[in-house]
Amino acid sequence: EIVMTQSPATLSVSPGERATLSCRASQSVSNNLAWFQQRPGQAPRLLIFAASTRATGFPARFSGSGSGTEFTLTISSLQSEDFAVYYCQQYNRWPLLTFGGGTKVEIK
Amino acid sequence: EVQLVESGGGLVQPGGSLRLSCSASGFTFSNYRMHWVRQAPGKGLDYVSAINSNGDSTYYADSVKGRFTISRDNSKNTLYLQMTSLRPEDTAVYYCVKYNFDYWGQGTRVTVSS
Numbered sequence: 001e002i003v004m005t006q007s008p009a010t011l012s013v014s015p016g017e018r019a020t021l022s023c024r025a026s027q028s029v030s031n032n033l034a035w036f037q038q039r040p041g042q043a044p045r046l047l048i049f050a051a052s053t054r055a056t057g058f059p060a061r062f063s064g065s066g067s068g069t070e071f072t073l074t075i076s077s078l079q080s081e082d083f084a085v086y087y088c089q090q091y092n093r094w095p096l097l098t099f100g101g102g103t104k105v106e107i108k
Numbered sequence: 109e110v111q112l113v114e115s116g117g118g119l120v121q122p123g124g125s126l127r128l129s130c131s132a133s134g135f136t137f138s139n140y141r142m143h144w145v146r147q148a149p150g151k152g153l154d155y156v157s158a159i160n161s162n163g164d165s166t167y168y169a170d171s172v173k174g175r176f177t178i179s180r181d182n183s184k185n186t187l188y189l190q191m192t193s194l195r196p197e198d199t200a201v202y203y204c205v206k207y208n209f210d211y212w213g214q215g216t217r218v219t220v221s222s
Contacts, residue, residue: 043212087153095167099153
């Protein structure tokens with residue numbers, strides 16, 4: 001099983017500041033990496049796929065990068081609606097796909 | 109507009125059974141692999157099961173293998189998850205998810221407790 005490790009577990013950021021979230025895979029997943037946003041009480045939403053392609057409906061302040069085992073989600077200027085939990089997921093070897101444990105982005 | 113609407117959750121005793129349903133609309137259901145993902149209270153996302161477009165290939169996480177059965181009825185645009193021998197650790201919100209995880213239902217809550 002490919003283990004996905006996200007860091008930090010919680011990130012405290014002020015509105016308007018930049019947030020950088022990390023996701024590490026225990027072995028290479030190429031660029032088969034997705035990010036999801038989950039607001040409180042809501043279902044997750046696909047945010048990024050193929051490591052860096054933004055899903056429909058998300059603004060350009062969200063960007064993804066990386067390949068192999070190291071990935072980053074960057075939110076360039078945090079807005080109030082961005083405070084949420086973010087999960088990474090590898091899908092390199094379907095059906096053996098796995099999620100990371102999540103990073104909670106909270107208001108500082 | 110793509111919609112996935114889960115139903116069938118509830119409170120069940122350990123060892124009991126439940127059948128979850130997911131009604132799909134807004135896309136050609138029969139063309140797509142579908143998934144179930146669950147989330148225990150206050151925890152992360154856990155991949156449970158998947159089924160291919162025509163229903164002849166399925167996948168189960170080790171934690172549910174032999175207890176859960178995924179199926180679909182393409183004539184009714186509906187995905188199912190039959191859950192038996194339920195355990196307290198199966199307590200979670202269960203989400204129905206389309207093919208490449210681009211659409212999720214709102215989830216149905218399953219509580220396993222005596």
